[in-house]
Amino acid sequence: MIPLGLAYLASYLKNKIACQIRLVDSEAQGLNYQLIKQSIESFEPNVVGITCPTPTMEHVFNLAKMIKTEISRSIIVVAGGIHPTALPQETIAYPFIDFVVRGEGEETFYELIKALSENKADFSAIRGICYKQNGLTITTPTRPLIADIDTLPFPDRSLFDLSLYRSAPTKKVSDDPSGPILTSRGCAFNCIHCISQKCWGGVMRFRSKANVISEIEQCLENYDIREFNFFDDTFTLNQKRAMEICQAIIDKKLNISWVAFSRVNTISEALVKMMKRAGCKKISFGLESGSQRILDLMRKNATPQMGAAAVKLVAQNKILVHASFMFGNVGETETTIKQTLKFAKSLPLDNATFFITSPFPGTDLFTVAQNEGFVTPQTKWQEFAPLTNTSPVLVQKNVSKERLVYWQKKAFREFYLRPKYIMHKLKQLNSLETFKTFISGFKILLRIMIKKAS
Numbered sequence: 001m002i003p004l005g006l007a008y009l010a011s012y013l014k015n016k017i018a019c020q021i022r023l024v025d026s027e028a029q030g031l032n033y034q035l036i037k038q039s040i041e042s043f044e045p046n047v048v049g050i051t052c053p054t055p056t057m058e059h060v061f062n063l064a065k066m067i068k069t070e071i072s073r074s075i076i077v078v079a080g081g082i083h084p085t086a087l088p089q090e091t092i093a094y095p096f097i098d099f100v101v102r103g104e105g106e107e108t109f110y111e112l113i114k115a116l117s118e119n120k121a122d123f124s125a126i127r128g129i130c131y132k133q134n135g136l137t138i139t140t141p142t143r144p145l146i147a148d149i150d151t152l153p154f155p156d157r158s159l160f161d162l163s164l165y166r167s168a169p170t171k172k173v174s175d176d177p178s179g180p181i182l183t184s185r186g187c188a189f190n191c192i193h194c195i196s197q198k199c200w201g202g203v204m205r206f207r208s209k210a211n212v213i214s215e216i217e218q219c220l221e222n223y224d225i226r227e228f229n230f231f232d233d234t235f236t237l238n239q240k241r242a243m244e245i246c247q248a249i250i251d252k253k254l255n256i257s258w259v260a261f262s263r264v265n266t267i268s269e270a271l272v273k274m275m276k277r278a279g280c281k282k283i284s285f286g287l288e289s290g291s292q293r294i295l296d297l298m299r300k301n302a303t304p305q306m307g308a309a310a311v312k313l314v315a316q317n318k319i320l321v322h323a324s325f326m327f328g329n330v331g332e333t334e335t336t337i338k339q340t341l342k343f344a345k346s347l348p349l350d351n352a353t354f355f356i357t358s359p360f361p362g363t364d365l366f367t368v369a370q371n372e373g374f375v376t377p378q379t380k381w382q383e384f385a386p387l388t389n390t391s392p393v394l395v396q397k398n399v400s401k402e403r404l405v406y407w408q409k410k411a412f413r414e415f416y417l418r419p420k421y422i423m424h425k426l427k428q429l430n431s432l433e434t435f436k437t438f439i440s441g442f443k444i445l446l447r448i449m450i451k452k453a454s
Helices: 004-016 033-043 054-071 082-086 088-092 106-117 196-200 209-223 239-251 269-277 292-298 304-316 334-345 364-371 401-416 419-426 432-449
Strands: 047-051 076-080 099-101 129-133 136-139 178-181 227-230 257-262 280-288 320-327 351-356
Touching: 004 047, 004 106, 033 054, 047 054, 047 106, 054 076, 054 082, 076 082, 076 106, 082 088, 082 196, 088 099, 088 129, 088 136, 099 106, 178 209, 209 239, 239 269, 269 280, 269 304, 280 292, 280 304, 280 334, 292 334, 304 320, 304 334, 320 334, 320 401, 334 401, 351 401, 401 419, 401 432
Parallel strands: 047 076, 076 099, 178 227, 227 257, 257 280, 280 320, 320 351
Antiparallel strands: 099 129, 129 136
16 A cells, blocks of 8 residues: 555645655565665755654665765755654664654654755754754654644645555455545554554544545545545544444445454444445454453453454454454463464454564553563564564563464464365455455465564
């Protein structure tokens, strides 16, 4: 999917200040360092902003160094996103990064670009940044969240080659072009492994029904996007609002397919039926564990019984269900892992993802991992990447890295290689697009199966 955060930043900037913007997605475009360098050199920017997920930080630092030492020292390098928000001091300490944008970026990045364009030397009035001045690191006060997110312009999809993007195999539900849409910001929950509290502070903000529908119509008319991934942490958190959006899709006769994230305690039969009528083809739940003890330690505020009931409710209404599970949480044992695998196989799921728990910076789990000595200055940020061949970062002492990888492989193998499941997936292969999705998913499965523990 397109990097929605960058699309929002670009759109906001273009609406506030005269500027030229080029978005480079090195992963989607298949660019190595040399090709990224060529792209930057040909554009001759004054500022390069880099979004920074934790697993990519080594590449971020390498890229910043390349910009400063091989292209031009005068280019301002700005780091933003989840990792710099969680660890701003550590990020700004890197010698080739000039500014860090913390938290929600639209207003902060605009004010920074405006100040730079006016050749200002004092940035202390810009909330939400870190920067270096006279050998000191300056951290300005935190910026309040944007109260009315309807005031934000729609993300600028025109800056991307949309043909390069596809939904993940577990989320693709049609033959149509697809893309993400965000109808709210924030999360009302406080799971131990989640970064949302650090980013949003537990504050929820919702776009209006009319604003959401307008963006969907723009996507249909301008980009022929007819499949949507509703990327909200929990689309069904406010069930009344979710039903209003669904009713508007129905009333407008918008011929779309879509996927949404839900929680087992924010779903009802009336809502599921309405979502079905509005074109919802799949709902994804973070079930995480089949052990009540592990769910409690994760602060999920849910039970396996609630998870089973929610999955069955959705499946009975002919909507596909995806679920994610995690191995290696605080308190995990091989017994609780077995419970989780058994639980996953007992459910009417279209597909499932089995992650090894990763203690991302900014989460309470990261603090646990630091206190237990599992995260040290020698820990490499790429080890935090899910579903890759990197060695996992532990947060508990009961199950080793090697055994976690063993159980992850076993879970994928036992879930996906069941004859009944294989027949279920083969019956879905009714077009070239579904075949491509199947092959993409199979490649991911193979990559996981050859994963090593270290």
